[in-house]
Amino acid sequence: MGLTTEFLEKEQITQVETENSEIFELKDCIGEGGQGAVFKTQRKNLLVKLSISRDNSLNKIKSIYRRYNNLRCRRDFPAYLAKPLCEIAPIERNDHIIYGYVMELMEDMVSINSLFRKNNENPLEYINRMGGIRRMYTILRKTAEILDKIHSSGYCYGDLNPNNVFVSSDTNYNEIQLIDCDNLMIASEFEGMIYYPNYGAPEVVKGLSSNNAITDTWSFAVLAFYTLRQVFPFNGLLVTEANSLNLSQMEAKAKFAELPFIDDEQGDNNPPSTAYPIDTMETSELKELFKQTFEKKQSPRERPALFEWIEALQHGENSFVICASCGAHYLRHKANKQCPFCDNTSLKACVVIQAYVQHGNYVELCGKQTIITQNNSAIIEIPFKEYQMLKVEMSFNNTDHKIIVKQLTSEEIPTKWVIERITAKAKTAILPPEMPIRFSAQDGIDNYLIFPSYTFKIDNNEEELHEATGIIRFKYRGTNG
Template identity: 35%
Template sequence: MRADRPIWNTAGLQVVVRTEDDQAIELTRRIGAGGQGEVWEAGGGRLAVKLLHSRDQRAAERLAAQLRTLRLLDLGDLPIARPLALLSPPHLGYTMVMLADMVALRQLFAPTGRTALVPWYTETGGLRRRLRLLGRTASALAGLHGRGLCYGDPSPVNVMVSEPLDHEQVYLIDVDNVAVMSEVRGNAYATRGYSAPEVLAGRLGVSSLSDAYAFAVMAFELLTVVHPFIGDKVYDGEPDLEDKAFAGELPWIEHSTQPSNRSRFGLARDVVLTPGLRTLAARAFEAGVAEPTARPTVAEWRTKLYEAADLTLACPECHGTYFGSRATCPWCGVAPPPALFAQLLTQVGLEAGKPMFAETRRALLVQRQVVTPVSARTAVAAVDELEQSVVDLWYDHNDRLTVTNRWDRPVWLVGVGGGPRMAIAVGHDATIPMFNRRSGWELHFGPAHEPHRVLRFSRLVRKDNR
């Protein structure tokens, strides 16, 4: 079983491979390649084929056994490619579903040629879309970790995302590195620039902590358009400095005490990262370089990424998205559009008939004339179906807020202080009157006698993002 046998001829003719059940698969177009293998479009665009490289017969047999095991795993509804069928010798690999209209996340990492950075960033979805795509990716990885597995090689070429800008789906491919988290596999492949230092050096195998490191690198680079370890010292230095940077032997570009590798490239960090995201990055790239357990988990990243996305506004002039705490749009300088600030609270009970609240640091912005979905993640802290919209909010030109209930249970609009109280049945909507400085409203996601979450609305007050 040789994985390095050529699959095309000198005439450039299309090549047919066969599965273990003797099904012929015609490879029509190579859509990706890396150190571990190649991905080809096949089956008239309905399938993809991953062709793997192996060092020798023994390694090939080990990979084939691993793929058979992977096919048996229960991955639920995680957006992760499953091997449909294994290839028969002399080829090593598998077929998987080919999703339409998806591209590698790598396409959102840097503009090509002389394309201006800021217009390109906006035209490819802007800040809000990047935050949400990363949140979905972190959610998929967290789902794997919750099953006692790790992905093994998170990288921008292994994460596929929706090509249309109005869709925000993600799909993880190249699952041949998925492993049991306690398993030490020194032969595991990891993409250069994203591999955790302990994996790169061969000290430890892949794990949920190495996944978290690779994800942190991806997240920082996608948002800021600069690799966290490729500072000016590396960019202007000898080629071997890049190897040292990827191995964690140089400080990252925003190191709190070591400024020797700052970067003049990329977007201003405070424009595209909330303080919460900057804190996670510092944990990952300072103490987390040498000590894997010091790194934030992908679940922590998921929470902060979604929270950051909830705090964005869309500029009516340039259409770029940015954090609503800024005095002007950072992309074009135009004043922010009108918006409501909705603080997330938890009603923990009643005392003398009056509600008692526990405050949180979470919030979302409701922009005028833009539908703002409230997800199950916000309403009930649901882990599954995080972005399922349970309520839609519409803030109109007359300062009225319309709440549409898309959930499977009632919600309630309550005036601050306990009244008036309006129930919104499933499939119905209600409009609350004009906002002013002396009144406000709350949206309750549960009945008064049960603990539940609450959104308290007020006019937007500029404050630091969290």
């Protein structure tokens, strides 16, 4: 029990009232840190965040509530942020003021923290509960994209931790939502230091820097590392095997990032004790980003930027193969081609598909990545005109390594087919209505189907037109991986 829940229990506060006189009953506490606690309420998808001010200043609360209102009015924030809906009427008790706000949670969401490995649990149970390793990459990539959009608005999140990241409870879906957004502030105006234990950047924990986009990225790197490996970056044998006299000292050093990174290849004096296998969980690209982050921990500007994490996770999603025996997605290595879950070496041939829109240097994914196997097909939707989506049916024949594409409109559509990289020489491919066209595909090589560009307006500005292009990227992964 934390300070906020302890105070509420002591004062027997079981419900709160908004400034609009709406009553909310405080149910289960689903997360608590130094900035307050988040509670479920009698309303299924509405949560209440409560904090306690100890300086008994209503003027301070009014200033905080003005900031909440500003956050509520921002239209450039990503949609998957649980912004304050309305404020709680402040409650004064024993020289303390309880204040907070109501936020909306999407349907059927759970915190990543609630999915993390339980004590002595078989690693496979955790991986299955998360929906597989490849889904972990998708969850982390989408979290980084939300964070990146916050940063592009000039704000920083401030308190990224697994209690604040919610994901679809059904592993067939990959929706992400960040809650507890009251700490969002313009990065240049951020005062003080906010962090969750083990997730704070060293310069924030040591009081040398306020929160900013760089410290947010550190917190994300820790979240990614813990999600994949189920251990913190500095909690190696120096911590887990410390005697009772040295334990608190070692834990403090790990908190301040003053111990060696557990995967540090230069020195093997703090190796991991319980971490999940690195080759099973991490691509070579991710290994390098973790190394650059946690070995250069005291040099903030030498750490990888958030866009590098997004790119590495996108590449990672495309790197998984499917075991023909157990059906698991896994990373295949040249040195060891066995499935880590059943030791089988045979693969199920598949095609990995991702649709996206490119306008200028900006790329926006359209829907989730799709994987199709032999005798299956998928309908891919791609923006075709400003207010029109084009439906494309895709399947493949593993016998002759052909990708079969059929567009489902009544008009003929000219496209460009590019192999290996988007800037390579293109071939013209005409997609007739309702007629399948077959494309040859080499194992492991990216293919791009580029649709005609179209123009669109932003905020109904008739004078400023923007150009966008719909693209479908697909990659055949055969039985050789």
